[in-house]
Amino acid sequence: MSTDLSGIPAFLAVAETQNFRAAAERIGVTRSAVSQSIRALENRLGTALVLRTTRSVSLTEAGRELYDRVAPAVGEVTAAIEAASDREARPTGLLRLAVSSIAECFLSGPLIASFAEQFPGVQMDVTVTDEEFDIVARGFDAGVRLGEVLAQDVIAVPISGDQRQMVVGAPSYVARLGAPAHPRDLIHHRCIGWRPAPEVVPYRWDFTENGRDFDVDVRPQVTTNDMWVMVRSAVAGGGLTFGVEDTFRPYLERGELVAMLEDFCPPFPGFYLYFPDRRNLAPKLRALVDHVRLHRRSAELG
Secondary structure (H helix, E strand, C coil): CCCCCCCHHHHHHHHHHCCHHHHHHHHCCCHHHHHHHHHHHHHHHCCCCEEECCCCEEECHHHHHHHHHHHHHHHHHHHHHHHHHCCCCCCCEEEEEEECCCCHHHHCCHHHHHHHHHCCCEEEEEEECCCCCCCCCCCCCEEEEEHHHCCCCEEEEECCCCECEEEEECHHHHHHHCCCCCHHHHHHCCEEEECCCCCCCCCCEEEEECCEEEEECCCCCEEECCHHHHHHHHHCCCCEEEEEHHHHHHHHHCCCCEEECHHHCCCECCEEEEEECCCCCCHHHHHHHHHHHHHHHHHHHC
């Protein structure tokens, strides 16, 4: 017995965009066509899949269950078709990436620019986000994150070497208020903190002493979800801030920031390009993986 798969592309697009107009644009049809496809699919299955209001679109319990089972399978089929279509052809298509805001090794420019020049048929859509989510469920091909936060069931390709976090401040701030001798002294300093979203408390600052990890609740006077607000505020003498060394390196080299408490900041695994463990990678993603490996090798050689 044959299975009628009509309506599945429209359903997946609606599930991932939570918007009928955006779903229509993604699959190249009209909004009315998307609505009709969803309605026909619901009639065929005998159950509602999508909840529609004047302000939002969401999945029913049946819709979520269908999406969770169908989306990975469709992704595998798409990857297999792309891999088998023409292995000698130049990679093409949209490559969607979710990249951490602190992945300076990826976002600084040279890696993306050189990839775009080498593979003009690939359109890169880079979403900078620190939200943790399932990249497959959100429709991304791959992501870039610190190695220590990655799940065990993904393929991870190193982009950078080991990283470390550090406390930095402007020389003008240190001249006025001094530098902390120990992380516990930070509670007496003006600090600039980071949080991923308004409803999330600011991150505590992590340190290590004598092989034991601990954190400090610095109670920042300024909090933001934008790393560059943190950096610029620190450079202006607004307080001490905390982040990955790569982010601060240009400012440290120019003397605009100085590092402190380095003895309490050991290295940890750096940034990785990661993606689901699939047997066949789409040519566009395979091209990026190979490019990342070559770029990293070149960086190691100097």
